[in-house]
Amino acid sequence: MSADVDVLVIGAGQAGLAVSHELSVRGLEHVVLERDRMGSAWASRWDSFCLVTPNSAIRLPGGAYRGGDGDGYLPRDEIVDHLTGYAASFGAPVAERHEVDLVEPDETGFVARSAAGDIRARRVVVCTGAYQRPHRPAFVDELARRVPVVVSAEYRSPGALPDGPVLVIGGGQSACQIAEELHRAGREVTLAPGRAPTMPRRIDGRDTFEWLEEAGFFEQVLADQPSPTVRLAANPLATGAGGGHDLSLRTLAADGVGLIGRVIGVDDGRLVVADDLAQTLAVGDDGFRIICDLAKQAAASRGMPAPNTPEPLDAPVDAAEVPRLGDLGVVLVACGFRPAYDWIDVPGAFDGGGFPVTDADGSPAVDGLWFVGVPWLRRRKSPLLIGVGEDAAIVADRLA
Incomplete structure (x- = not known):
């Protein structure tokens, strides 16, 4: 042509x-x-x-x-x-x-x-x-020498993955949605998340997206953000699966998904994991409250009664045991794109x-x-x- x-x-x-x-x-x-x-x-x-x-x-x-x-x-x-x-x-x-x-x-x-x-x-x-371009942290090459690695762009279904326990690395929407699907399919799942805000799927019976739109959330411009790095920040955790329901690190933990800290490398054949799960959960909780506050602001700007906003789950979440690489069937990497x-x-x-x-x-x-x-x-x-x-x-x- x-x-x-x-x-x-x-x-x-x-x-x-x-x-x-x-x-x-x-x-x-x-x-x-x-x-x-x-x-x-x-x-x-x-x-x-x-x-x-x-x-x-x-x-x-x-x-x-x-x-x-x-x-x-x-x-x-x-x-x-x-x-x-x-x-x-x-x-x-x-x-x-x-x-x-x-x-x-x-x-x-x-x-x-x-x-x-x-x-x-x-x-x-x-x-x-x-x-x-899928973001592939440097340590993934070392992981791939020891256990099968699949990036999120290659994932299709639970049955298409190798048998055995699954480690999901990444804390954005894709990582959490896939971790939930794998767990509900009967797979043993450990999630090593990054940091992302959490939001309720619905507030007072309305999709939270509608509240955010009315609050002007989607009209924000880059110049008003703290840093241009917001372009690489994770979106609020959400899912439309099954008609849409709350999805967060806390809901995953409550369902039985094991949570560990952020993977920072591989040393002598073992995962090196940060002791930061509590801080990661706190980021999600803070995002949840900020989004609920935006819904209240949207209602107030229209002279509407303040919506009944939920509280994030607050049950203690203990870090799971870090899996041994030799015990894993596959590692799924969902660390975003560049x-x-x-x-x-x-x-x-x-x-x-x-x-x-x-x-x-x-x-x-x-x-x-x-x-x-x-x-x-x-x-x-x-x-x-x-x-x-x-x-x-x-x-x-x-x-x-």
Whole structure:
């Protein structure tokens, strides 16, 4: 495939499709390239994966959720179906199985190089997200020499893992959701968590997402945060599994999942674990209270009675025995993701953390390079199904 185009969109997830919709509305010629298939980032999740935000939060431009279960949580395959149906609804010009190996400026704008041929474009909108590469701590290589290691991006179901006890390393949503699923499937599970806030699934009968939205939580901007490292911070623990229920380190411990401190290395064939479980639990508890306070603020701002907010579980949680590596059947690593934009050859386009540097005119490093779907691009909600459409419309207006 070789052609010249006005706007080249790279990535056909919710960000790329939202951009395509807004470009189509404005009559701008464009092509969307997708290295796999539409919605592949969702399709690659584990078999039982579902949204952690309610279906009503799917608000893509021209592609909002219109089903009969706005309070539910779409499962993986239905998320993909929604995106493919969305693309079909406006005839998105998507070329699947077309991986871009390199983007670089040329005399007319940009050239995207791939095995299928080069494409030249006046402008480029990158919509591949900011978390493309699984984070693999240095000690994982040593673990892999002693016990099978699976990263969360490779996990599909409990039955697909080697037999035996499981150590899950990571404390974000994926780690906790997978640990819960493994435990409920009858596996012996030990979780070595990082630190993440906790939240109730519902407050006073309403999904906590709705309270947070009304409190302006998703409108927050990066400049108001204590540090740019918030872009790598864990999201509040939540699950939509089974219709949605509370999920936290404390609920996991109450169910029988063993909790230990953060893994910091391997020494002489043994796990080295920090004595920090109490502090990790405290971070979750603090987040729980902060989120409940935000719900009260949202109610007060609307002249509503304060909601009845729950208290986090407070039963003592003792650290479990650190498992011996020889006793484990598998280690599952779910330590988050990091940016991977090494295929974009534009000096100065990314900061020290690997995230795009942007302003109102796109990338200040080169004219015509834009990004959509990046966490905190404009607001906290920028990559989410609730907010990506707003950024897509802003960029499309600028391009028009």
